[in-house]
Amino acid sequence: MTRRAALGLIAAAALPGLLGGCASAGNAAETPGPAAALRLGYFDNVTHAPALVGLDQGLIADALGNTILQTQVLGAGPAAVEALSAGAIDAAYLGPNPAVNSFVQSAGQSLRIVAGAAGGGAALVVRAGITDPSDLAGATIATPQLGNTQDVALRSWLATEGFETSTTGGGDVDIVPTENAQTLALFQNGAIDGAWLPEPWVSRLVLEADATVLVDEASLWPDGTFPTTVLVVRSDYLAAHPDTVRGLVAGHAASVDWLTRHPDEAARVINRKLTADTGKPLPDAVLARALTTVTFTTDPYAAAFPVLLLDAVDAGTAKPGTLDGLFDLTPLNAVLAEAGGAPVSAAGLGTE
Structure with a gap:
């Protein structure tokens, strides 16, 4: 049995004791109601294909309605967390470990994971x-x-x-x-x-x-099965603009659905967005190989997150802490229910 498999069993058994009280997500500085704009960060990686497709196809912008979508290309998860913490962006696609680290360091105040985006890869x-x-x-x-x-x-x-x-x-x-x-x-x-x-x-x-x-x-x-990319939102932004976040999640879910239903077109659309961002497409063989290793999903694989935290603590890159309240999957499950889909689990680490 691998260390992560063993840790997964330990984390599942210890979960009730590991988790504490639910953290507050509010911030009076935000104006309640639909947001005038949503600033979204993402990476030019294949593991961020739901962002690339959602932006190229206009799925996220359409779902946001009158809210203006502004985007920023970032380089790695810790940089995305810094931008979120500074209030420079409102939401981001990023890896699970930076999300966990930010949540723990802020005592549950910084962000919420509102959907999964990719696993593997x-x-x-x-x-x-x-x-x-x-x-x-x-x-x-x-x-x-x-x-x-x-x-x-x-x-x-x-x-x-x-x-x-x-x-x-x-x-x-x-x-x-x-x-x-x-x-x-x-x-x-x-x-x-x-x-x-x-x-x-x-x-x-x-x-x-x-x-x-x-x-x-x-x-x-x-x-x-393991999470590689999740969609996160600043906690205060989520509290002030739940309808806007639901629109973001709806657009994201539509992007994941598009990737699932259009495997033959995915490489072309992803490459078009990468070219627009970087000025250079990926070689066809590279993109084809990469897509065979990645699964696109709205499920964040929440049960893996206690394992990820334990790994980070052991590695010296994170501090111990509670993960209670890390997930708010309520908007996602509402969107999935409207489409006749099954709900996604927060594994006891938040609302669903």
Whole structure:
């Protein structure tokens, strides 16, 4: 049994004792009623395809009605949390670990997860000559940012393999948080030995830099199911503008539905949005490979979050705390019910 599988059983058994009282989400600074604007952050990653498709197809803007949609491309989860905390954006697609860290650090005041977006699509890729975990002794491995979801996953996995790491560098394996595009260049130049990344960067290193997959993160989770991207909203924005957030969630759900119903068109639409944002499309082979590893879903896989918190605490990137109130899936389940869909569970970590 993998460490995460074991932790999942422990977390499920300990859940009632782990959780405390429900946190308040209100802030009098917001004006009640529909919002004039919603500022949404996302990444140009395949794991953020619901954002890419929702923006390209106008699904999110249409669902928001008269609320003006403003968008911002971000680089990694901790950067998105900083923008949320500073009030620079109102909602964001981001990885689960930065969401958890923000929630715990703010004593439940900062944000709410209102939907899942993607699962899967993350792996450790390495250079030629590394074929076994023992070969990583003394290696240098990149992650997108300290404390982001892939960074925590790498540190947690290395610990199960008997390696010590440090959040300040060094250790048995040196982990260097690095922007994804730079990681590709560093790997091609032989400056790093591998990287734990989300898609499409896994596929880019495999197809453009001859990397091989040493660990598919799906192998570490029961049934291969784990959250990679969620949709979060600032707590005060949610409290002041619940109808606007419901519109955002409706547009997001429509994007996930579009991806499910149009698999043959997904690559073209995703690439069109990536080109609009970055000026350069992904190679067809890279995008095709990446899409085979990612599942798009509105389910945030809430039961995994106590495991993610334990991993982050053990890795030294988060503090212990309660996750009670992390999820508000009420708007999502209302949208799903209207469409005749089944409700999504908050696993006892919030409202649904």
